[in-house]
Amino acid sequence: MNNTMEYKGYIGSVEFSEADGIFYGKVQGIHSLISYEGTNAAELVSDFHGAVDDYLTLCIEEGTKPETAYKGSLNIRFKNKEMHKRIAAYALAHDQSINSFIEEAVEEKLARIASSRPKSRSKYSRIKD
Numbered sequence: 793m794n795n796t797m798e799y800k801g802y803i804g805s806v807e808f809s810e811a812d813g814i815f816y817g818k819v820q821g822i823h824s825l826i827s828y829e830g831t832n833a834a835e836l837v838s839d840f841h842g843a844v845d846d847y848l849t850l851c852i853e854e855g856t857k858p859e860t861a862y863k864g865s866l867n868i869r870f871k872n873k874e875m876h877k878r879i880a881a882y883a884l885a886h887d888q889s890i891n892s893f894i895e896e897a898v899e900e901k902l903a904r905i906a907s908s909r910p911k912s913r914s915k916y917s918r919i920k921d
Contacts, residue, residue: 796820797840800848802861804828804840819844821861868894 795806797817804826805817815836819826828843830836851858870876883893 797837799841799844802826802844804844806836819847819861822859824859 797804797806802819803821804819807816808814809816814829814831815833816827816829817836817840818828824847826843826847828836828839830839848858879890879893883890886893888896
């Protein structure tokens with residue numbers, strides 16, 4: 793199950809409240825609170841789109857710049873100092889920055905994840921014996 797959705801560059805969470813019988817969420821990665829809800833998936837998506845559109849309209853009306861999520865800057869804390877030291881030593885020995893090393897490592901991990909996912913099949917495709 794995918795617990796996020798994206799619209800106009802904003803990523804929203806998808807949660808479910810069993811007690812209230814509703815789906816709900818909020819836009820991630822910004823300080824402004826943009827929340828939405830719905831009793832089914834279609835309503836949730838529609839309210840998410842409407843909430844983002846309302847936020848962007850409000851920014852225009854107030855003459856403010858909309859917040860941008862995930863600008864490419866991130867602080868990382870390692871559980872042990874030795875890993876930080878090993879990364880720094882490797883990066884230095886290979887004439888690259890720690891940032892470029894970490895970016896390369898993350899790109900490789902994401903590529904492995906993408907290639908290991910099973911290809912989705914259409915419910916109408918035939919399975920050959």
